Amino acid sequence: MSFGLAGCNGFGTLDETLLPDDARPVFDAAKALVLEGDQDSIAPHWYPEVDLATIPDIIEQIHGILPDAPAESVDLVNITRFSGEDPALGSFSQITATYIARWPDQHFSLVAQVTRVEDGRWQLNRFRIYPIDAALEGPATIEDWGLARSIWVGITAVVIAFILLTLVSLYRFRRVKRRILWTIFITAGCFPVFAMDWATASWWLESPALHSTEGAFRLSLFEFKLLGAAFARAGIHAPWIAEVCVPIGALCFWYRVMRGGPTRREHLESRPR
Numbered sequence: 001m002s003f004g005l006a007g008c009n010g011f012g013t014l015d016e017t018l019l020p021d022d023a024r025p026v027f028d029a030a031k032a033l034v035l036e037g038d039q040d041s042i043a044p045h046w047y048p049e050v051d052l053a054t055i056p057d058i059i060e061q062i063h064g065i066l067p068d069a070p071a072e073s074v075d076l077v078n079i080t081r082f083s084g085e086d087p088a089l090g091s092f093s094q095i096t097a098t099y100i101a102r103w104p105d106q107h108f109s110l111v112a113q114v115t116r117v118e119d120g121r122w123q124l125n126r127f128r129i130y131p132i133d134a135a136l137e138g139p140a141t142i143e144d145w146g147l148a149r150s151i152w153v154g155i156t157a158v159v160i161a162f163i164l165l166t167l168v169s170l171y172r173f174r175r176v177k178r179r180i181l182w183t184i185f186i187t188a189g190c191f192p193v194f195a196m197d198w199a200t201a202s203w204w205l206e207s208p209a210l211h212s213t214e215g216a217f218r219l220s221l222f223e224f225k226l227l228g229a230a231f232a233r234a235g236i237h238a239p240w241i242a243e244v245c246v247p248i249g250a251l252c253f254w255y256r257v258m259r260g261g262p263t264r265r266e267h268l269e270s271r272p273r
Helices: 024-036 052-065 146-172 179-188 248-258 265-270
Strands: 002-006 073-086 090-102 107-117 123-132 193-197 202-207 209-213 216-220 229-232 241-245
Touching: 024 052, 024 090, 024 107, 024 123, 146 179, 146 193, 146 229, 146 241, 146 248, 179 248, 202 209
Parallel strands: none
Antiparallel strands: 002 073, 073 090, 090 107, 107 123, 193 202, 193 241, 209 216, 229 241
């Protein structure tokens, strides 16, 4: 059995209090080992099957690729828990935590896994570090957005505002049949869908479209987007993707209004009886 937690927008920052209190010191020692070369703090926390003779060489290799200066920030971005049974070990639990260590020009992901057998203590049994292309994060400040991203954000704001205004108007009108269905249609009925790679500012039609990736084809005919927009990434090694849609549900509602649909409440209240 396993489950995981990820930060907002796919991979935002998580609070480290989400980690068990008795496992947190092990993860802190793992970060100190990888980022600072501190092998003393982790010494009591090694899993028995780890080959300790190889650790100094591994740490030396890691520090050969890490910048010399301390990281500007180290953020927890993902937690995965797993529990199971092993014929030799009995019941066991594992927690895998993913951190992002950021330097001005380089980012690295640090993955640490701890294991507990039965009711024993948490022990570090695996750690890995991967470079992340900092360019995948996109511009760091609004001043660096450029024209394309600024226009995209403006369109996204207009679409969201239009959908919210339509929802408010929907509930200010009387005699609207199927109000709940209209709410769902206005909120999620957005089509077609356009997407932008936030790192490169390149954009494309996401749906409906036929996409080809590494020899595989994917046909996307329809997608639902809450409030007509999305901003997410497939993982810490993938770029941020911004999506915006044509609010077809809201447009259909206003078309119905212009065709003689519902009347405003105040107008109904002012009519003589």
